[in-house]
Amino acid sequence: MTDLDQVVARKEYKHGFTTDIDTETLEKGLSEDTVRKISAIKNEPEWLLKFRLKAFRMWKKMSPPVWANVKFPPVDFQDMSYYSAPRKKPTRKSLDEVDPEILETFERLGIPIEEQKRLSNVAVDAVFDSVSVATTHKKKLMEAGVIFLSFSEAVKEFPELIEKYLGTVVPPGDNFYAALNSAVFSDGSFVYIPPDTVSPMELSTYFRINTEESGQFERTLIVAAERSYVSYIEGCTAPQFDSNQLHAAIVELVALDDAEIKYSTVQNWYPGDPETGKGGIFNFVVKRGKCQGKNSKISWTQVETGSAITWKYPGCILKGDNSSGEFYSVALTTGHQQADTGTKMIHIGKNTKSVIITKGISADSASNTYRGRVFISPSATGARNYTQCDSMLVGDSCSAHTFPYIEGATEFAQLEHEASTSKISDDQLFYFRQRGIDAEEAVSAIVSGFCKDVFVQLPMEFSVEAQKLLAMKLEDSVG
Amino acid sequence: MVTEQAVKRLQDCSGVVADDLAAHLDSSPIGAVLTPANVAGTERFIELGLPHSKHEMFTYVNTGTVNSHRYITAGETLPSPCMDVPPECSGRSIAIINGSYRPEYSDLTGADGQIVARHLGDVVANDRLFAGDLIRSIKNDKDVFSAINSALIKEGVVIDIVENAITEPLFIMSKTGGINEGAVTTPRLSIRAGENSRSTVIIVTDHNQPDIFTDSVFEITVGAKAHMDLYMIQPGKKIKKGEFSQSFTRLKVVQNENSYASFVGASAGSPLLRSSVEWRLTGKGCKVDYKSLSQPAGADVAHLFARFVHTAPECESDIVIRNIVRDSASVSTDSTVIVSRGAFGSVSRQLVNNLMLSGNGRADTKPNLMIFNDDVKCSHGATFGQTDPEQLLYLRSRGLSERRAVSVLTEGFSGVVTDAIKVPSIREMVAS
Known part of the structure; x- marks a missing residue:
């Protein structure tokens, strides 16, 4: 029985365990002093401390956004710790130096770092609470000129690259959670693909929140230089606590001339108790890519199944002429989950193109909202956008909402948007039942077909996992 | 009497600077009959606060312009309407001048008693049910300009289309003119189409006058099994380049069981035109066909904010909104279909098309869906482009x-x- 089969058999949230390891955690509360402490622990250069402090001062003047279609109790930002890390020496030459408990944790999560290091063609960076604990395949990637490091290591080894690109896509003052992350981000991943290089393997980061009263604030920065290509995969889990944990991350992508970045996410943070809605992760993430160079391309693919509250809009700034952005998303909410997610496509360059395909599935008492913005600036002549956002409702207590913002300020552009909301029809179910397939499997197959346009965009292994994850999540939702 | 504090707040915040606001309200030709509505409107305005672009209703409206203009209440000059009544409506016309119902210029001789028009004050004074509904409607209205209208109304008209009536088209002209520049007028119109009636209502709103703010509220109830064709037309503007006027209209429609309504709205543009629509399908099996066309040009700004609310089972809404943008005009459409929990079997289609005839224009579109029921078939689409x-x-x-x-x-x-x-x-x- 494979790990995934076991998961499907177990029904409950499989990642809900905690790992008992010795951690170094900062005391609760957020002040300028906290920011300085984080920077000092990480032995950061002066310019990065200044960056953090500037963000913190901006954050202090901001208030949390209230426009999203989600309801949750106010977050007490002084009642959490802003840094938690396994108490092990920070620099590791090999995985042998990583705490075996952590390695075991990632094995249980289905992220076999050891095995992948030897066998697979995927390089993994594992981020545990606030810090990166293991990055595999570094040497092989370095030979190809690809930099794939934890953020802290990258700051030390390639400070000029970090300083050049950090905050260029998501500036510290962009919004409340961007300012918070910029002030207290602890670690994350940095990727640089040099010119004329195709990454020799897919890169992957696995995020894990382990501590109950700490938030996770990682930061990912990916720069694809001229004519380069990289595919990057991200996965997330957290243990099962009755309290809510905050995850406020930033992902910045920069694609230069003719470069392409493909970013895939399977998000399965703990969604809270399905009966009571207690606990779960507040997932407030800012993800944005900038197609800076001409003919560049950024593609976001996400499968969102976890988190109590999701507030996330991966977007593209299409600045380079002929650049293109893509967004493919499946968002499944069950139990008491609430998701307000979508994308932003900002067309600035000439002949820029964007495609948005989203599938929202809402079951039980959950709420699922698509919110997307397509903006065509006056300079974006010849711009083209196609948007399709479909919603499916499973059960009579759930809700599905669509809020597209289509803003055009030039004559020479074409935008098309279409959306639909429907339920699984009795005819469809009857067709399956007639062939001896029970209702649960039938719903799973129909949902899988509904999301096919998105699944085909995922790397193969992820696509299979995502489909099984969806099937597992929908169990018991069919009345 | 409107409370002194409320009057002061209204004066401070609404852009209405009449020193004699209280006197304005007290000077109503129908006495203090509408005072409860004025009080409810003022209190509602204070609750809602001044509009600003962070309010979802005003995302695409330049609220700075709205708030910076100071207006005074309109004087008492009531000119002749000079209406061109369409031949199809001969003997069935109603005149509303600067917000006041003018029976002397109205003509219902061709209505055979099937259409009855009365002053709002008379109906409020004699129909306690209507008066209660009016106050409830004011208190629940989420539109701040509707609240201002309620706070300032001195007059209005209630039109009843009797049960089982089959009427020829009714023409209603709401016109502004002959008043001091910088004035605000507050036309208010209620139409009640009786059960099983069949009617056609044409409302022409001619409010494009320099430096005039027209803040209209039209409330329409379509009775069970009634059929209504409703046309709301805003003709071309008569003001010169550089002159400013604001025309805000709040349209509230409630449809009852098995009723049918078709709506066509057409506007030729205005320096600042805002239509706020709330269309409620409250009876089982009712249907609405909603179509609108907006053609702003020059530096015009046109905004449509619409909510179609399905609260009863098996209702259907079909919405088509078309905008043609010329010169440096801008148009915005924020339209939402809301299907409530009990509205099973709902069907809704929504389409917004923007045709850009200029590189300097702007079109913003938000076709939203809010679905709280799984037994629905809803779709929406939007396009933006130039001529092929x-x-x-x-x-x-x-x-x-x-x-x-x-x-x-x-x-x-x-x-x-x-x-x-x-x-x-x-x-x-x-x-x-």
Whole structure:
């Protein structure tokens, strides 16, 4: 029985365990002093401390956004710790130096770092609470000129690259959670693909929140230089606590001339108790890519199944002429989950193109909202956008909402948007039942077909996992 | 009497600076009958606060312009309406001048008693049920300008279409004119279409006067099994370049069981035009066909904020919104279909098309869906683009000038809306 089969058999949230390891955690509360402490622990250069402090001062003047279609109790930002890390020496030459408990944790999560290091063609960076604990395949990637490091290591080894690109896509003052992350981000991943290089393997980061009263604030920065290509995969889990944990991350992508970045996410943070809605992760993430160079391309693919509250809009700034952005998303909410997610496509360059395909599935008492913005600036002549956002409702207590913002300020552009909301029809179910397939499997197959346009965009292994994850999540939702 | 504090707050915040606001309200020709409505409106305005662009209702409205203009209440000059009543409506016309119902210029001799018009104050004084509904409606209204209208109304008209009536088209002209610049007028109209009635109502709003703020509220109830064709037309502007006027209209429609309503709205543009629509399908099996066409030009700004709320089972809404943008005009559409928990079997289609005829114009569109029920079929679509170059080439190759070719394509684009007008003279007026 494979790990995934076991998961499907177990029904409950499989990642809900905690790992008992010795951690170094900062005391609760957020002040300028906290920011300085984080920077000092990480032995950061002066310019990065200044960056953090500037963000913190901006954050202090901001208030949390209230426009999203989600309801949750106010977050007490002084009642959490802003840094938690396994108490092990920070620099590791090999995985042998990583705490075996952590390695075991990632094995249980289905992220076999050891095995992948030897066998697979995927390089993994594992981020545990606030810090990166293991990055595999570094040497092989370095030979190809690809930099794939934890953020802290990258700051030390390639400070000029970090300083050049950090905050260029998501500036510290962009919004409340961007300012918070910029002030207290602890670690994350940095990727640089040099010119004329195709990454020799897919890169992957696995995020894990382990501590109950700490938030996770990682930061990912990916720069694809001229004519380069990289595919990057991200996965997330957290243990099962009755309290809510905050995850406020930033992902910045920069694609230069003719470069392409493909970013895939399977998000399965703990969604809270399905009966009571207690606990779960507040997932407030800012993800944005900038197609800076001409003919560049950024593609976001996400499968969102976890988190109590999701507030996330991966977007593209299409600045380079002929650049293109893509967004493919499946968002499944069950139990008491609430998701307000979508994308932003900002067309600035000439002949820029964007495609948005989203599938929202809402079951039980959950709420699922698509919110997307397509903006065509006056300079974006010849711009083209196609948007399709479909919603499916499973059960009579759930809700599905669509809020597209289509803003055009030039004559020479074409935008098309279409959306639909429907339920699984009795005819469809009857067709399956007639062939001896029970209702649960039938719903799973129909949902899988509904999301096919998105699944085909995922790397193969992820696509299979995502489909099984969806099937597992929908169990018991069919009345 | 409106409380002194409320009057002061209204004066401070609403842009209305009449020193004699209380006197204005007290000078109502119908006495203090509407004072409870004025009080409710003022309190509602204070609750809602001044509009700003962070309010979802005003995302695309330049609220700075709205708030910076200071207005005074309109004087008492009530000119002749000079109405051109369409031939189809002969003997069935109603005049509302600067917000006041003018029976002397109205004519219902051709209505055979099937249409009855009365002063709002008379109805409020004699119909406690209506008076209660009016206050409830004011207290629940989420539109701040509707609250200002309620706070300032001195007058209004209630039109009843009697049960089982089959009427010829009714023409209603709401006109502003002959008053001091910088004045605010507050037309208020209620139409109640009785059960099983069949009616056509044409409302023409002619409020494009320099430096005038017209803040209208139209409330319409369509009775069970009634059928209503409703046309709301805003003709071309008469003001010069550089002059400013604001015309805000709040349209609230409630449909009862098995009723049918078709709506065509057409506006030719105004310096600042805002339509706020709340359409409630409250009875089982009712249906609405909603079509609107907006054609701003110059530096005009047109905004449509619409909510279609399905609260009863098996209702259907079909919504088509078309905008043609010329010069440096801007148009915005924020339209939402809401299907409530008990509204099973709902069907809704929503389509917004923007045709850009200028590189300096702007079109913002938000076609939203909010679905709280799983037994629904809802869809929406939106497009944004210019005239098709291939279609233009086709017409040019047949000898049409570019201007004529664009005109033909534009007529085709707007025809989806204008063709739905069943009254020939009104259709011609809109098409021209």
